[in-house]
Amino acid sequence: xxxxxxxxxxxxxxxxxxxxxxxxxxxxxxxxxxxxxxxxxxxxxxxxxxxxxxxxxxxxxxxxxxxxxxxxxxxxxxxxxxxxxxxxxxxxxxxxxxxxxxxxxxxxxxxxxxxxxxxxxxxxxxxxxxxxxxxxxxxxxxxxxxxxxxxxxx
Amino acid sequence: xxxxxxxxxxxxxxxxxxxxxxxxxxxxxxxxxxxxxxxxxxxxxxxxxxxxxxxxxxxxxxxxxxxxxxxxxxxxxxxxxxxxxxxxxxxxxxxxxxxxxxxxxxxxxxxxxxxxxxxxxxxxxxxxxxxxxxxxxxxxxxxxxxxxxxxxxxxxxxxxxxxxxxxxxxxxxxxxxxxxxxxxxxxxxxxxxxxxxxxxxxxxxxxxxxxxxxxxxxxxxxxxxxxxxxxxxxxxxxxxxxxxxxxxxxxxxxxxxxxxxxxxxxxxxxxxxxxxxxxxxxxxxxxxxxxxxxxxxxxxxxxxxxxxxxxxxxxxxxxxxxxxxxxxxxxxxxxxxxxxxxxxxxxxxxxxxxxxxxxxxxxxxxxxxxxxxxxxxxxxxxxxxxxxxxxxxxxxxxxxxxxxxxxxxxxxxxxxxxxxxxxxxxxxxxxxxxxxxxxxxxx
Amino acid sequence: xxxxxxxxxxxxxxxxxxxxxxxxxxxxxxxxxxxxxxxxxxxxxxxxxxxxxxxxxxxxxxxxxxxxxxxxxxxxxxxxxxxxxxxxxxxxxxxxxxxxxxxxxxxxxxxxxxxxxxxxxxxxxxxxxxxxxxxxxxxxxxxxx
Numbered sequence: 001x002x003x004x005x006x007x008x009x010x011x012x013x014x015x016x017x018x019x020x021x022x023x024x025x026x027x028x029x030x031x032x033x034x035x036x037x038x039x040x041x042x043x044x045x046x047x048x049x050x051x052x053x054x055x056x057x058x059x060x061x062x063x064x065x066x067x068x069x070x071x072x073x074x075x076x077x078x079x080x081x082x083x084x085x086x087x088x089x090x091x092x093x094x095x096x097x098x099x100x101x102x103x104x105x106x107x108x109x110x111x112x113x114x115x116x117x118x119x120x121x122x123x124x125x126x127x128x129x130x131x132x133x134x135x136x137x138x139x140x141x142x143x144x145x146x147x148x149x150x151x152x153x154x
Numbered sequence: 155x156x157x158x159x160x161x162x163x164x165x166x167x168x169x170x171x172x173x174x175x176x177x178x179x180x181x182x183x184x185x186x187x188x189x190x191x192x193x194x195x196x197x198x199x200x201x202x203x204x205x206x207x208x209x210x211x212x213x214x215x216x217x218x219x220x221x222x223x224x225x226x227x228x229x230x231x232x233x234x235x236x237x238x239x240x241x242x243x244x245x246x247x248x249x250x251x252x253x254x255x256x257x258x259x260x261x262x263x264x265x266x267x268x269x270x271x272x273x274x275x276x277x278x279x280x281x282x283x284x285x286x287x288x289x290x291x292x293x294x295x296x297x298x299x300x301x302x303x304x305x306x307x308x309x310x311x312x313x314x315x316x317x318x319x320x321x322x323x324x325x326x327x328x329x330x331x332x333x334x335x336x337x338x339x340x341x342x343x344x345x346x347x348x349x350x351x352x353x354x355x356x357x358x359x360x361x362x363x364x365x366x367x368x369x370x371x372x373x374x375x376x377x378x379x380x381x382x383x384x385x386x387x388x389x390x391x392x393x394x395x396x397x398x399x400x401x402x403x404x405x406x407x408x409x410x411x412x413x414x415x416x417x418x419x420x421x422x423x424x425x426x427x428x429x430x431x432x433x434x435x436x437x438x439x440x441x442x443x444x445x446x447x448x449x450x451x452x453x454x455x456x457x458x459x460x461x462x463x464x465x466x467x468x469x470x471x472x473x474x475x476x477x478x479x480x481x482x483x484x485x486x487x488x489x490x491x492x493x494x495x496x497x498x499x500x501x502x503x504x505x506x507x508x509x510x511x512x513x514x515x516x517x518x519x520x521x522x523x524x525x526x527x528x529x530x531x532x533x534x535x536x537x538x539x540x541x542x543x544x545x546x547x548x549x550x551x552x553x554x555x556x557x558x559x560x561x562x563x564x565x566x567x568x569x570x571x572x573x574x575x576x577x578x579x580x581x582x583x584x585x586x587x588x589x590x591x592x593x594x595x596x597x
Numbered sequence: 598x599x600x601x602x603x604x605x606x607x608x609x610x611x612x613x614x615x616x617x618x619x620x621x622x623x624x625x626x627x628x629x630x631x632x633x634x635x636x637x638x639x640x641x642x643x644x645x646x647x648x649x650x651x652x653x654x655x656x657x658x659x660x661x662x663x664x665x666x667x668x669x670x671x672x673x674x675x676x677x678x679x680x681x682x683x684x685x686x687x688x689x690x691x692x693x694x695x696x697x698x699x700x701x702x703x704x705x706x707x708x709x710x711x712x713x714x715x716x717x718x719x720x721x722x723x724x725x726x727x728x729x730x731x732x733x734x735x736x737x738x739x740x741x742x
Contacts, residue, residue, distance in 0.1 A: 003522045034529040086631035097704035131529035151532045
């Protein structure tokens with residue numbers, strides 16, 4: 001993944017999580033994975049288009065998704081319902097949107113495509129052999145792995 | 155890490171308390187070999203370990219099971235049972251063996267035993283002189299016998315077993331202790347004949363292991379010629395002394411002279427002009443270049459300028475990648491603090507607030523990517539591949555994979571440039587370089 | 598006996614969602630995200646606003662505005678929605694009622710759309726993540742005009 005794309009995602013993830021979760025947010029070491037499959041149970045996906053093609057995937061455990069949605073809604077949510085899904089989707093959207101804005105400032109034309117959310121039962125994000133950059137984020141509500149796979153177009 | 159070691163220390167304390175009656179002035183680590191109890195002076199025991207998967211060393215004596223990477227130190231592993239011709243239970247490959255890590259003077263090595271028992275403390279006066287009847291091994295190697303809590307222990311003289319002593323002893327010990335002597339000092343040949351090819355092989359083998367463990371440098375057909383040439387130099391450099399690489403600094407010394415010219419800097423005039431001369435003729439308007447392992451990017455910038463000169467009307471695109479995030483992040487915005495840029499690069503550079511950097515059109519030609527060359531990539535079919543000194547730092551299997559990838563990616567008339575001391579004298583490739591630049595085309 | 602009304606307390610602040618006559622401002626929320634709609638609802642109702650309806654896309658929002666007219670004082674409009682997006686819905690509502698008060702809700706990065714919306718007649722915009730203070734301020738500024 002192009003070097004210039006990395007920081008915007010790392011910073012946006014940190015900024016948005018800090019703002020909506022209000023707790024101690026820590027970033028783990030970045031690394032590369034050979035496939036882009038999500039692994040933890042709940043995955044929110046935002047597509048990227050424009051100068052590039054690819055997507056940003058937010059991978060987390062179901063328990064964390066519930067805790068995060070609870071924190072963002074200010075109430076205890078215990079079931080993976082429409083509200084929880086909408087909340088996680090919104091979080092994915094906010095982080096990706098902020099990253100895309102930063103990339104715009106750097107001269108890269110990216111567009112977001114509408115987000116989707118996958119949970120354990122319908123986890124069929126295609127396992128194309130695409131290299132992904134993993135940005136692990138530690139939040140008080142658990143770990144979120146931000147999984148970015150971007151390919152230059154043409 | 156050393157849980158076992160601590161247990162030994164604890165045991166020692168316990169034993170001490172038990173033998174309150176007699177003064178304890180000798181402690182030994184006891185272990186079992188073919189059903190009998192032995193002991194080694196605790197002063198010689200560095201630690202206890204459990205390990206399997208020793209790296210086999212060809213041409214070593216049969217009781218040298220292999221070598222082992224003990225936290226960065228490469229040590230020989232000797233199977234004491236084989237050495238003393240005792241029956242030994244052969245474990246599955248990879249199953250953990252019981253090891254005593256010994257240190258005698260400055261030599262460290264491991265010995266495999268059946269079972270490790272405990273630390274026993276005794277008074278020296280209770281040690282009896284050895285008698286052949288008590289041991290299965292030559293009485294020469296027994297320091298004495300001692301009884302403790304109704305157990306009989308045979309105390310081994312590790313110095314006699316593993317260390318060469320005075321010259322006469324060396325001769326005399328030769329008949330029995332050739333194995334021991336070699337085991338203690340891996341650089342010493344395992345037979346009487348003076349150093350020859352077989353011994354060199356042993357040395358080479360150990361050095362290969364050390365380079366891989368310490369610096370991820372894998373010897374293979376790609377760098378074998380250089381490696382052997384270097385070994386001859388190394389023998390001279392280290393004449394008389396131990397040839398082995400014991401830590402990082404020594405590995406770096408060995409690798410001195412491997413790296414291509416202008417590593418970590420912009421390429422010099424003569425070098426870059428030689429590079430221009432091996433570039434293929436390109437039909438079509440676009441030139442695609444793959445530059446894996448670009449490190450900090452100096453070579454990428456150099457290549458970009460050379461291409462701009464050679465193909466002034468071409469649309470140049472370079473995919474430069476490295477799996478070291480720190481290095482590659484610095485590459486796109488490289489700034490130089492010269493007073494005036496080197497002649498070759500001057501027309502491609504502009505001066506800014508912080509120093510000299512490359513012209514926008516040169517910058518636009520390069521995509522610096524954080525990428526692991528072993529993962530799939532989206533680099534298009536390439537006219538040129540520049541991969542200096544990267545293949546040698548992949549393990550041999552991965553080296554093969556990547557070279558196959560090169561063959562697939564490279565266009566028909568394309569050229570692949572590798573490190574100064576690397577070679578692709580493999581099937582499917584033919585040399586296309588000059589003395590200065592090592593390049594290959596597809597056969 | 599004197600009542601609370603006889604002694605206007607210095608500490609008592611009138612909820613922002615109340616019109617001068619004591620009735621609440623009526624707000625139509627148009628957003629496809631259940632989460633965002635909920636957030637806005639919470640912020641508004643805590644300040645005394647009344648949420649008259651939540652529409653999940655632009656078309657529904659436009660139809661509801663017409664249906665409830667003139668009993669909608671303000672519309673919050675998400676920029677990206679399926680079926681009919683915020684910009685189109687805005688234009689239709691303004692066409693129908695040139696005095697409609699619409700605030701755009703946008704994720705970062707949609708500046709172009711926001712600008713277009715303002716040109717088309719939106720009164721103001723709020724960028725997500727939604728900050729309670731920011732939301733209330735913007736609403737107040739629009740209602741004040």
